[in-house]
Amino acid sequence: MSTSITGHSVTDDLPGPDGRSPHDGDRAGTGRLGDRLFGGAATGSGLVVVALVTLVGLFLVMQAVPSLLNNNANFLTSTEWVPSGSEPRFGIAALLWATVVTSVIAMVIAVPLGVAVALFITQYAPAWLAKPAATTVDLLAAVPSIVYGFWGLTIAGQFIDPVTGFLQRTLGWIPFFGDAGFSGRSTLFFAGMILAIMILPIITAISREVFAQVPVAHKEGALALGATQWEMIRTAVLPFGKPGVISGAMLGLGRALGETLAVMILLSTLNPTASWSWSVFNGGETFASKIALNAGEFDSPQKTGAYIAAGLVLFILTFLVNAVARIVIERRKAFSE
Amino acid sequence: MAKRIDVKDLDIYYGDFKAVEGVSMTVEPRSVTAFIGPSGCGKSTVLRTLNRMHEVIPGGRVDGKVMLDDQDLYAPSMDPVAVRRTVGMVFQRPNPFPTMSIKDNVAAGLRLNGIKDKKRLDETVEKSLRGANLWSEVKDRLDKPGAGLSGGQQQRLCIARAIAVNPQVLLMDEPCSALDPISTLAIEDLINELKSQYTIVIVTHNMQQAARVSDQTAFFNLKATGQPGRLVEVGSTQKIFSNPEQQATEDYISGRFG
Numbered sequence: 001m002s003t004s005i006t007g008h009s010v011t012d013d014l015p016g017p018d019g020r021s022p023h024d025g026d027r028a029g030t031g032r033l034g035d036r037l038f039g040g041a042a043t044g045s046g047l048v049v050v051a052l053v054t055l056v057g058l059f060l061v062m063q064a065v066p067s068l069l070n071n072n073a074n075f076l077t078s079t080e081w082v083p084s085g086s087e088p089r090f091g092i093a094a095l096l097w098a099t100v101v102t103s104v105i106a107m108v109i110a111v112p113l114g115v116a117v118a119l120f121i122t123q124y125a126p127a128w129l130a131k132p133a134a135t136t137v138d139l140l141a142a143v144p145s146i147v148y149g150f151w152g153l154t155i156a157g158q159f160i161d162p163v164t165g166f167l168q169r170t171l172g173w174i175p176f177f178g179d180a181g182f183s184g185r186s187t188l189f190f191a192g193m194i195l196a197i198m199i200l201p202i203i204t205a206i207s208r209e210v211f212a213q214v215p216v217a218h219k220e221g222a223l224a225l226g227a228t229q230w231e232m233i234r235t236a237v238l239p240f241g242k243p244g245v246i247s248g249a250m251l252g253l254g255r256a257l258g259e260t261l262a263v264m265i266l267l268s269t270l271n272p273t274a275s276w277s278w279s280v281f282n283g284g285e286t287f288a289s290k291i292a293l294n295a296g297e298f299d300s301p302q303k304t305g306a307y308i309a310a311g312l313v314l315f316i317l318t319f320l321v322n323a324v325a326r327i328v329i330e331r332r333k334a335f336s337e
Numbered sequence: 338m339a340k341r342i343d344v345k346d347l348d349i350y351y352g353d354f355k356a357v358e359g360v361s362m363t364v365e366p367r368s369v370t371a372f373i374g375p376s377g378c379g380k381s382t383v384l385r386t387l388n389r390m391h392e393v394i395p396g397g398r399v400d401g402k403v404m405l406d407d408q409d410l411y412a413p414s415m416d417p418v419a420v421r422r423t424v425g426m427v428f429q430r431p432n433p434f435p436t437m438s439i440k441d442n443v444a445a446g447l448r449l450n451g452i453k454d455k456k457r458l459d460e461t462v463e464k465s466l467r468g469a470n471l472w473s474e475v476k477d478r479l480d481k482p483g484a485g486l487s488g489g490q491q492q493r494l495c496i497a498r499a500i501a502v503n504p505q506v507l508l509m510d511e512p513c514s515a516l517d518p519i520s521t522l523a524i525e526d527l528i529n530e531l532k533s534q535y536t537i538v539i540v541t542h543n544m545q546q547a548a549r550v551s552d553q554t555a556f557f558n559l560k561a562t563g564q565p566g567r568l569v570e571v572g573s574t575q576k577i578f579s580n581p582e583q584q585a586t587e588d589y590i591s592g593r594f595g
Binding site: 215217218220221224226227228231235236239 | 390393418419421422425430432433434436437445446449450495498499502
């Protein structure tokens with residue numbers, strides 16, 4: 001059941017009916033020409049993937065390291081970004097902040113909403129409505145990201161200023177919600193909202209799939225104890241679907257962290273001399289939007305290396321997110337079989 | 338604690354389809370009543386109307402009356418959720434909640450009733466597990482998943498879960514059909530003990546089982562293929578198995594059909 005971006009699923013570890021892991025090869029090879037040809041081709045393809053990942057990683061590290069050695073600022077904590085010249089100073093702190101903040105806002109909105117939509121489709125909606133509702137949500141996934149960015153900028157953005165204004169007035173005393181002087185549609189906050197819409201379909205689709213698989217016996221078990229529908233969902237449906245919801249959320253987070261075009265169109269880049277602000281109503285650049293915006297200017301290995309180093313951090317970040325999700329899922333595994 | 342069940346002229350429908358017709362019977366408190374009959378004759382359906390679980394299936398509804406002492410289970414003011422808290426149910430396949438520990442499974446119904454006091458929960462969990470003859474087998478691993486127990490233990494866990502909320506009536510829908518003979522024996526012994534406290538109704542395909550555990554037996558059958566199921570005969574188990582009034586009952590009991 002667990003679809004996972006690490007390509008590893010809970011079922012991979014379960015022994016088959018004969019006690020073997022599903023990944024153990026059998027000894028069915030006959031040594032005939034067909035077997036050897038196909039076996040060789042399959043093994044070769046497997047090796048190519050491994051080689052490809054290793055080479056890409058090596059290439060990135062080799063390009064990044066010389067730039068990092070020339071760096072005169074702390075790469076992890078500095079908010080400066082002057083990657084070229086005789087005294088390059090660059091750090092990823094601002095990029096990391098913008099990337100994490102937009103993604104966290106997207107998750108905070110999209111995960112509860114996606115789970116709620118999935119519950120509606122699988123538990124509440126009458127049969128004639130469930131299918132069209134599911135298809136509509138899936139259609140959201142078919143909209144290209146450039147369209148989301150453009151739609152956010154020209155249409156949805158018109159309506160966001162009152163919302164941001166309200167939040168700034170009522171919650172402005174918290175540094176996160178202070179007014180940073182940007183129009184509503186070019187802030188991290190609004191970019192996060194657009195990202196939420198973009199990751200909603202994947203979270204909904206995967207949650208819907210696991211919720212639909214909850215055995216009737218478990219649901220009836222809860223109902224027979226005198227559970228209301230909502231209590232039944234809490235006792236039987238949500239715990240059963242939890243690994244799936246986490247997988248869906250992580251897939252969504254992966255997309256939000258790496259989303260480029262929509263974020264690039266929306267966010268106002270900051271003036272290099274601007275002072276640091278914690279506000280979500282600030283502009284900024286994420287890893288992906290920064291790299292995309294400057295891709296035309298990679299004129300020296302030093303500069304290119306700096307951007308590649310930033311890309312590596314994004315890669316590591318996504319990897320860590322996946323690893324944490326796997327640990328969360330694995331920890332409850334004994335309880336989910 | 339135990340209450341009397343009075344069923345009067347009960348018709349059960351799924352949508353326009355009439356599944357069961359004209360059931361009238363009485364179940365005495367602190368007794369075991371067995372429902373027997375061929376597959377598809379509506380005995381499980383009748384059982385599910387006793388705690389309104391048939392309403393979970395779209396289109397499920399009834400005509401007629403089911404009284405629990407002087408309470409009409411189908412009165413408009415009656416909340417099905419409240420009915421199910423009074424009338425517990427054990428299913429054909431053991432269905433402990435897979436994400437919960439043994440302890441949490443037993444406590445699930447209490448938590449639904451809003452009981453949070455840890456001491457009270459622990460006491461009730463122990464009492465219910467003892468009541469289900471499971472305590473000695475699981476007392477050292479209460480925090481382990483309930484799904485890790487054997488099938489028979491899981492079914493006794495489900496019985497513990499059902500009796501933890503102090504129901505008036507316990508319904509069992511073929512509780513042993515997925516179990517081996519040893520586990521079946523354990524459940525039957527348990528039913529014999531439980532009947533001193535609860536009114537028990539059990540659906541079974543196993544006629545020896547009906548003969549062993551029940552005081553009263555009800556035989557259900559289809560009128561004809563495609564026709565609704567109906568109650569053919571109900572009476573003391575001894576009478577039904579030795580000297581039934583209806584020919585159909587005798588044919589079924591003696592193994593001539595079904």
